[in-house]
Amino acid sequence: MKISCIIVEDEPLAMERTRDYVCRLPLLDLVGTFENGEDAFTFLKSNVVDLIFLDINMGALSGINLLESTRIESHVIITTAYHEFALKGFELSVTDYLLKPFTFERFIAAVDKVQTRLSKTVLPEKRWIFVKIESRLERIPLDEILYIEGMRDYRRIHTTKKKIMTLQTFTDFEKEISAHIICRIHKSFMVSIDKIETIEKEKVKINGIFIPISATYRQEFLNLLGR
Numbered sequence: 170m171k172i173s174c175i176i177v178e179d180e181p182l183a184m185e186r187t188r189d190y191v192c193r194l195p196l197l198d199l200v201g202t203f204e205n206g207e208d209a210f211t212f213l214k215s216n217v218v219d220l221i222f223l224d225i226n227m228g229a230l231s232g233i234n235l236l237e238s239t240r241i242e243s244h245v246i247i248t249t250a251y252h253e254f255a256l257k258g259f260e261l262s263v264t265d266y267l268l269k270p271f272t273f274e275r276f277i278a279a280v281d282k283v284q285t286r287l288s289k290t291v292l293p294e295k296r297w298i299f300v301k302i303e304s305r306l307e308r309i310p311l312d313e314i315l316y317i318e319g320m321r322d323y324r325r326i327h328t329t330k331k332k333i334m335t336l337q338t339f340t341d342f343e344k345e346i347s348a349h350i351i352c353r354i355h356k357s358f359m360v361s362i363d364k365i366e367t368i369e370k371e372k373v374k375i376n377g378i379f380i381p382i383s384a385t386y387r388q389e390f391l392n393l394l395g396r
Contacts, residue, residue, distance in 0.1 A: 172283060174220040175201040177209040178248065183269060187222050187248060190276045196284065218243050220283050223263075225249040244283045264392065282389065286348075298345050300326065300335050307333065311350055315364050315376050317342060319357035327376075354390050355383040362393065 174197050178184040184202060191197045200218060203209040209221075221243045245263040248271070264286065265279035299306040313328040319339065326333040342351070342359060353359045358380050360373060367374040372381050382390060 171198045172196055172220050172280070172287065173198045173200050173218045174222065175199070175203065175209065175212070175218050176222045177203045177206060178222070178224045179204050180224070183224065183248065186270075187276075190273055191222070193273070194277070194280060197280065213241065213243075219287060220244045220246065220264075220280075222246050222248055226251060244286065246279050246283070266388065298342075300333060301337055302333060302335055309333065311346065311361075312363075314351060314361050316361060316378075316380060317351070317359040348389075348393055352386075352390055352393055354386045355381050356385070368394075 174191065176184060176187050176191065176199070178187060184204070188199065188202065191199050197220075200216075201212060203212065209223075213221075221241070223245050225247060226249060246265045246267060247263050248267045248269060250269040264282055267275060267279055296312070297308055297310045300309055309326065309328065313330060315327045315329060317339070318325045318327065320334075322336060323334050324337055324339065324342070326335065339353060339359060343353060349362065351359050351361050354373065360375055360380060364375050365373050366376075372379045374380075
């Protein structure tokens, strides 16, 4: 699957670096580059792309202005030298936030998020999963899952009816279940989005239990909640 994209960037060196990174990934199909928000806005009124690499600090129409001024269906990766705009960006449901100067490895991680979400959007949402328990497979409705807890080699699935132990990994669950349904918020926890009762700075509450949010997963978690 090719991911069509555009770059909106008014700094020549930053534009060249982002273009170079895009060209190094065969997955990406660069269909346009724009030096200002006005030209990008005009293009997007009659064209649809999967992904926008968007600088924030541009002339009259900034990246933030562009996101606020029109409904953009594309995934957006913000590229900026200003970390103070991070929260605003995620309020506007961007997929990721790259702080300049960002490395190629960090760039790949951001694109990988887009690829994962695009691949999940083309599939119908599952209502259940089969979990391997000893020598059998047990069917578990997704709407019964409260959260999944890591316990060394095992994962404990807390449901509204019971607790289930399995050797399946968090990676297995992330491949099977959309993050919009059950989201990773910590190296040891995945939580059901619609079972969350309260959210505090570093934890969520589900069924009276407080579960930590780690810095690694916090931004993506906030992005999901903003959709």
